[in-house]
Amino acid sequence: MKRYTAFLLRNTYSVLCNAMQGLKDIGVNQAVKFVVGTLAILGCYYLGVLIKHSTSLPLPAPLIGLLLLLVLLFISPRIEHAVALSSAPLLKNMTLFFVPAVLGVSLYWSDIQEHLFSLTLAVVGITALCLGITAWAASKILRNQNLRSVKSNGQGEQGND
Amino acid sequence: MIDALLSSATLSGILWLTITVLSYLGGLFIHRYAGGHSLTHPLIFTATVVGILAFLSNTPIVVYQTSASLLHWLLGPATVALALPIYRQWQQLMHYGWRLAVSITVGGVITPVMAWTLLWMSDAPHAMQLTMLAKSITTPLAMETSAQIGGIPALAAVFVILSGVAGAVLSSITFALFNVTSRAAQGIALGTVAHAIGTAKAIHMGEDVAAMATIGLCINGIATAIILPLIILA
Numbered sequence: 001m002k003r004y005t006a007f008l009l010r011n012t013y014s015v016l017c018n019a020m021q022g023l024k025d026i027g028v029n030q031a032v033k034f035v036v037g038t039l040a041i042l043g044c045y046y047l048g049v050l051i052k053h054s055t056s057l058p059l060p061a062p063l064i065g066l067l068l069l070l071v072l073l074f075i076s077p078r079i080e081h082a083v084a085l086s087s088a089p090l091l092k093n094m095t096l097f098f099v100p101a102v103l104g105v106s107l108y109w110s111d112i113q114e115h116l117f118s119l120t121l122a123v124v125g126i127t128a129l130c131l132g133i134t135a136w137a138a139s140k141i142l143r144n145q146n147l148r149s150v151k152s153n154g155q156g157e158q159g160n161d
Numbered sequence: 162m163i164d165a166l167l168s169s170a171t172l173s174g175i176l177w178l179t180i181t182v183l184s185y186l187g188g189l190f191i192h193r194y195a196g197g198h199s200l201t202h203p204l205i206f207t208a209t210v211v212g213i214l215a216f217l218s219n220t221p222i223v224v225y226q227t228s229a230s231l232l233h234w235l236l237g238p239a240t241v242a243l244a245l246p247i248y249r250q251w252q253q254l255m256h257y258g259w260r261l262a263v264s265i266t267v268g269g270v271i272t273p274v275m276a277w278t279l280l281w282m283s284d285a286p287h288a289m290q291l292t293m294l295a296k297s298i299t300t301p302l303a304m305e306t307s308a309q310i311g312g313i314p315a316l317a318a319v320f321v322i323l324s325g326v327a328g329a330v331l332s333s334i335t336f337a338l339f340n341v342t343s344r345a346a347q348g349i350a351l352g353t354v355a356h357a358i359g360t361a362k363a364i365h366m367g368e369d370v371a372a373m374a375t376i377g378l379c380i381n382g383i384a385t386a387i388i389l390p391l392i393i394l395a
Contacts, residue, residue, distance in 0.1 A: 045241045060305045062240035069244035087242035094361045095204045096185045097236040100229045101318045102208045103222050108316055118283035122276040122293055124327040131328050132339035134268030135350035139343040141260045
């Protein structure tokens, strides 16, 4: 009986140790990386806001933040995985963040209504036309470059549907 | 963030955030169920459902926007997060070099010029014409740029987002019409002409397309945000 208890205890202990190690390897490590990545993104964002407010730099704050994060990634490539972890949900669900602004359409309906036809033509027609022209021009300009296949190093965290 | 958190941490804030996120999940489900077709873009379903619910519950859109301001705020950090795809595709950017810059310039110049010309010919108000000049760059940049040149920032958001939706929804048809099969060219056009919504669409098309769209979005955004005030205010 005593032998069984000792065996059980030892087994339980080793299972617990393994679980803790696993948690350290996957859970805790990932969580720490996620926090580091989030801090990097938020830090760059707020540094961008600060730079925007304290200088007369003509660039918008989020763009300054983007450039800062890019510089940070080049300086220490080790944080790439951390940034990838925390930026994946932001990049994947960017569509969600447009919803409040999109609903603002109704606020300016009377202004829009007066020039509805030309505005629709500019917003839908011109956009589609310019999209086509730009893509066509780009495919001609990049024509000789198409055969080169650049190895993709993504893990598909930007969404793949 | 504090302002956005406080206004979203109210009862109506939590309610509208929940409604928006649930509608978005529904929109995503429909989008996936339809095999990722452009017309089932999650934004259309989400905005329609939330808009109908706001109308039925007699909620002014300004109240909704305050309640869901946390979502709008996240657009800033999400823009910062775009640094990652650029970093990862740096080799490709260096490889294409001036060709990429010229391609982006084509879209960055013809889009505002054609849109402005159309509004100018149809005698639209001056502020509206100026606002239309910023229509192909990402929302936060467009709002700030239009404010600088005497346009209407709020209207800029509407034009920009509708252009993005139109670009994202019509992209497959347009690329087919113009017979463009190059994924790089499609990405450049989506990012340059349809900004962040085009990029969101490109992200769903694959990381290589998304990287090109992101480069188009960023280069056109920075260039337009700097050059436009210089031209208009000079």
